[in-house]
Amino acid sequence: MARPSPLRHPRLPRLSLRSNKHSWKIGLVPLLMLWVLFCVIVLSELSSVIHHPSDEFRKTTISIPSPSNSVFKGAPWTSPLLKDRTVLHETAFARCEIHSVYSEDRKEIQSDWMWFDEVDHVNVIVFDQSSNEFVFFKQKKYALESESLAVVGGFHAPGETGFEACRREVKEELGYTSRKELDSILSTTTPYDPEQDDGWLVLGRYRTAANRGGGFLTACFLRDAVPIPENLQSLAGFEGLGEGKGIIGDEAGQKDGEAQHIVRMSLPEITQAVLNGKFQEVKWTATFALALLHIHTSSST
Known part of the structure; x- marks a missing residue:
């Protein structure tokens, strides 16, 4: 009996690059075009991401x-x-x-x-030459854990410079002014020029928080503070309650309701108080430290 012949798969046509030696080049052209188009789109998007902020900034x-x-x-x-x-x-x-x-x-x-x-605000260091003492406050504040020593301070009134606000706040909160201003009021013939008043020293204008704002603080030092006589308070522009009676500042609409009590200290006492952290707000501490530094510098020259 004859053996059946083995099954054979039909022969597949052989692929040969030789059949059309240029066909592979022709097929590659569309791929290259697509690749170039893709690169252009991607680079365009990347360019907008990288440069858009600066373009918008301009x-x-x-x-x-x-x-x-x-x-x-x-x-x-x-x-x-x-x-x-x-x-x-x-x-x-x-x-x-x-x-x-x-x-x-x-x-x-x-x-x-x-x-x-x-609103921009001020801190003022006040030195009473008649008693050779610094005059400031002890008071509570909402953000402090306990009662603290504090300096004269408040907000600028509308249109006020930092120096003008310092002069006003000392009158309002303590009933004090400089010797030259009081002499000008008493003489009635000598005009008062705040810019020529060497009893005042502007310690600088400083941002409260470098990255978060908080307004600007103008710090001043009244080196020859004198109390304003009661009969001259209206002439001096005194509008506050005066020494020992407390004041509630509302130049910008703030009413904190925090009573202030007068404290007096000599130079050695106040220096120790600053070093011991008795002024619990950093602005009060910095303002007093600046004033003490000026005293030290002037006494050593």
Whole structure:
């Protein structure tokens, strides 16, 4: 019996590059075109991501105004790095915002920058030459854990400079002024020029928090403070309650209701109090430290 022949698969046509030696080149052209198009799209998108902030920065107005219906009485902060702001809450003397801020190289934007605007304020160190003592307060504050030594201070009134606010606050809170101003009031013929009053020393103007705002502090030192006689208080512009009676400042609408008690210390006593942290707010400590440094510098020259 004859053996069946084995099954054979049909022969497949052999592929040969030789059959059309240019066909592979023709097929590669569309692939190259697609690859180039892909690269162009990707690079275009990357370019917009990398350069868009700086392009937008050049088009963004540096000064971004506050809302027209703002109740905040201070000046809003502006910076070349500020893109935009969102007001979260505000009162007459303070405002909390979220800022969108460009990085220093203008390549990134941080959109959750917490910011606090506050009406600019002052601290004043007062030295009574007649008693050779510093005059200041002991009081409680809402954010402090216990009673603290404190300096004369308050907010700027509308349109007031830092130096003008310092002079006013000393009158309002203590009923004191400088020797030259009192002599001018008593003489009625000698005009008073605050800029020529060497009893006052401006210690500087400082940002409260470098990254979060908090307004600017003007620090001053009244080196020859004298009490204003009661019969001259109206002429001197005295509007407060005076020494030992306490005062509630409301220049910007703030009413804190915190009584102030007068404290007097000599130079050695106040130096030790500053070193021992008896002024619990950093601005009070820094202002007194600046005044003491000026005293030390002037006495050593």
